[in-house]
Amino acid sequence: MTDPAHRLDPGAPVIAIDVGGTDTKAAAVRADGTIASVLRVRTPPAGPDAGQAVVRLAADLVQRFRDEDPAFEPAALGLLVPGEVDERSGIARYSANLGWRDVHLRALAELETGLPVALAHDVGGAGEAEYRLGTGAAYRDVVFLAVGTGIAAALFLDGRPYRGGGLAGEIGHAPVAEGPECFCGGRGCLEAVSSAGAIARRFGTRTGRTVPGAREVLELAQAGDRDAAIVWEEALDGLALALHTVVALLDPGAIVIGGGLSEAGPALFDPLRARLERRLTIHRPPALLRAALGEDAGVLGAALRARAVVG
Numbered sequence: 001m002t003d004p005a006h007r008l009d010p011g012a013p014v015i016a017i018d019v020g021g022t023d024t025k026a027a028a029v030r031a032d033g034t035i036a037s038v039l040r041v042r043t044p045p046a047g048p049d050a051g052q053a054v055v056r057l058a059a060d061l062v063q064r065f066r067d068e069d070p071a072f073e074p075a076a077l078g079l080l081v082p083g084e085v086d087e088r089s090g091i092a093r094y095s096a097n098l099g100w101r102d103v104h105l106r107a108l109a110e111l112e113t114g115l116p117v118a119l120a121h122d123v124g125g126a127g128e129a130e131y132r133l134g135t136g137a138a139y140r141d142v143v144f145l146a147v148g149t150g151i152a153a154a155l156f157l158d159g160r161p162y163r164g165g166g167l168a169g170e171i172g173h174a175p176v177a178e179g180p181e182c183f184c185g186g187r188g189c190l191e192a193v194s195s196a197g198a199i200a201r202r203f204g205t206r207t208g209r210t211v212p213g214a215r216e217v218l219e220l221a222q223a224g225d226r227d228a229a230i231v232w233e234e235a236l237d238g239l240a241l242a243l244h245t246v247v248a249l250l251d252p253g254a255i256v257i258g259g260g261l262s263e264a265g266p267a268l269f270d271p272l273r274a275r276l277e278r279r280l281t282i283h284r285p286p287a288l289l290r291a292a293l294g295e296d297a298g299v300l301g302a303a304l305r306a307r308a309v310v311g
Contacts, residue, residue, distance in 0.1 A: 003293075003294070003296055006035075006133070006293055006296045006300060007033045007034050007035065008029060008033035008133070008300065008303055008304070008307075009033050010031060010032050010033050011031065011033065011307045012031065012075040012076065012306075012307050012310045012311075013028075013029060013030055013031045013072060013073065013074050013075055014029050014074050014075055014076050014077065014078060014303050014306035014307055014310075015027070015028055015029070015061070015062055015065055015074045015076075015077045015078070015115070015306065016029060016077075016078045016080075016298075016299040016300070016301075016302035016303035016306060017058055017061060017077065017078065017079050017080065017299070017302055018080045018122060018125070018126075018298030018299050018301075018302055019043055019054055019079070019080060019081045019082065019098075019122070020043055020082070020122070020298075021043065021082060021097040021098070021149065022042070022043060023040055023041070023042060023043060024040070024041050024042070024043045024054075024057060024061075025038070025039070025040050025295070025298060025299055026038070026039045026040075026041075026061045026065075026299065027039075027299040027302075027303065028065040028068075028069070028072060028074070029303045029306075030072070036065075036068075036069060036072060037065060037068055037069070038299075039061060039064060039065075041057065041061070043057075043098070044057060044098075046097065046098045046099040047098075047099045047100075048099060048100060048101070049100075050095075050098040050099055050100050051092060051098075051100040051103030051105055051108070052103070052108065054081065054098070054105070055105065055108045055109050055112050056112065058077065058079060058109050058112065058113060059109075059112040059113050062074070062077065062113045062115065074115060074306075075115075075116070075306075075307075075310045076115055076116040076117070076118065076306040076307065076309045076310045077109065077113055077115045077116070077117045077118070077306055078117075078118045078120070078125070078301075078302030078303055078304070078305040078306030078307075078309075079105065079106075079109055079117055079118065079119050079120070079302065080120050080121070080122040080124075080125040080126070080298055080301060080302045080305075081095065081098075081105065081119070081120075081121070081122060082095050082097050082098065082121075082122045083095030083096060083097065083098065083100075083121075084121075084166065084167060085119065085120065085121040085124075085166065086166045087119060087120055087121070087124075087163065087166065088166075089106075090104060090105060090106025090107055090117070090119045091103065091104055091105070091106075092105045092119070093166070096183060096184075105117075105119050106118075106119040116306075116309045116310060117306075117309070118302075118305035118306050118308060118309045120301070120302070120305045121152075121154075121169075122298060123144070123146045123152040123153065123154050123169065124154045124161065124163065124169070124301075125297075125298060125301030125302050125304070125305055126144070126146060126154070126258065126293075126297035126298045126300075126301045127144030127146070127153070127154025127156070127161075127256075127258075127297075127301070128154065128156070128161060128301045128304055128305070129293055129296075129297045129298070129300035129301035129304060130142075130144050130256050130258060130291050130292065130293055130297055131144060131154075131156045131161075131256075132304060133293065133300060134256070134291060134292040134293045134297065135254070135256050135289040135290065135291060135292045136156070136254055136256045136289070138254075139252070139253035139254040139287070140158060140159050140253060141156065141157050141158065141250065141251070141252045141253050141254075142155075142156045142252055142253065142254050142255070142256060143155055143156075143246055143250065143252045143254075143255045143256070143286075144156070144255075144256045144257075144258065144291070145171070145243075145255060145256070145257045145258070145259075146257075146258050146259040147194070147195060147196065147239070147257060147258075147259040147260070147261040147262065148195065148196050148197075148259035148260040148261065149195060149196060149197040149260075150172050150191050150195050150197065151171065151172035151190055151191045151194065151195045151259075152169055152170055152171065152172050153169040153170075153171045153246075154169050155168055155169055155250070157250065171190060171242055171246070172189060172190050172191030172195065173186060173189045173190070173191060174189065174190050174242055174245065175187070175188045175189060175190075176188060176189070176190045176193055176194070176237075176238040176241045176242055177193050177234070177238060179192075180192050180193075180202070180205075190238055190239070190242045193234060193235060193238040194234075194235040194236075194238040194239045194242075195261070196213060196214040196259070196260045196261045197213075197214075198235070199213075199214040199217050199218075199231055199232065199235050199261075200212070200213050200214055200216070200217060202231050202234075203217045203220075203227065203228055203231045206227050206230070206231060207227045213260070214235075214260070214261055214264075215263070215264070217231055217232060218232055218264055218267055222267070236268075236271050236272055236275060237275065239272055239275075240272060240275035240276050240279060241279070243255060243272075243276050243288075244276060244279040244280065247276070247280060247283050247285075247286060248283055251283060251284070251286075252286050253286060253287065254286050254287040254288075254289055255286050255287070255288050255289070256289045256290075256291050257269070257288070257289070257290060257291060258290075258291030258293075258294075258297060259291075262290050262291055265290070269288060269290060272288065273285075273288045276288065
């Protein structure tokens with residue numbers, strides 16, 4: 001674990017796997033809640049067979065943990081994956097990043113590993129960790145917003161996660177502008193305007209200059225680059241509009257923002273908070289908080305889900 005302070009309460013020993021678009025992070029969690037071991041490996045390449053490849057990778061990681069410590073016997077596996085996930089049926093419906101459709105990941109992983117498997121959406125799992133263990137722990141109604149390559153949310157209402165029919169929280173595909181086109185086929189989606197990936201792309205489209213990511217756009221804006229400032233301000237406006245809708249609909253006590261864009265710190269949170277508060281009229285402003293668990297949130301969330309399987 002990158003931060004030894006991040007741990008769970010005592011409970012069943014489990015294995016937690018967080019599958020990302022580029023890397024997969026896995027952790028073995030002891031019964032006392034501490035992390036016995038962490039592994040980071042490349043995620044299998046995208047394609048129609050990526051689901052089966054992820055299952056084989058999960059089985060390999062489970063075996064590697066067992067080989068490292070023969071006394072460690074996990075009770076369950078928590079598996080977080082991106083895209084559309086039907087957690088009730090255990091089916092990974094769709095992943096734009098990894099290219100699969102309708103893969104019975106839970107059943108396949110249980111067959112390959114011999115363990116009970118909790119399959120969950122990556123943002124939902126990370127959000128649960130932030131809600132139970134991070135900055136959201138002091139609040140009963142929380143929206144966790146992950147702003148990175150894409151944008152998605154996890155909802156926790158009246159002390160419980162809310163998933164609707166499986167797509168609750170896909171706020172990245174709510175419209176906040178007239179354009180640009182989004183990968184989902186819509187126009188002006190929040191993800192196409194305000195995600196870290198979109199900020200870099202939109203700056204490149206506007207100027208013809210390629211930058212590695214949103215951080216560089218922000219640095220240019222702070223240095224007085226007008227094009228960078230416009231792209232950054234439009235991203236903030238899109239986020240404020242989306243959060244205004246969230247507040248009007250759910251009235252959460254807190255909105256916790258994680259993902260790569262949250263690393264901007266006050267440069268993101270201060271103007272975003274001001275924009276949101278200017279928009280609100282009859283609604284109370286929520287606490288707008290930076291996520292505390294960083295890249296550990298995914299494996300911690302996967303571990304929480306795995307423990308829930310075995311009680």
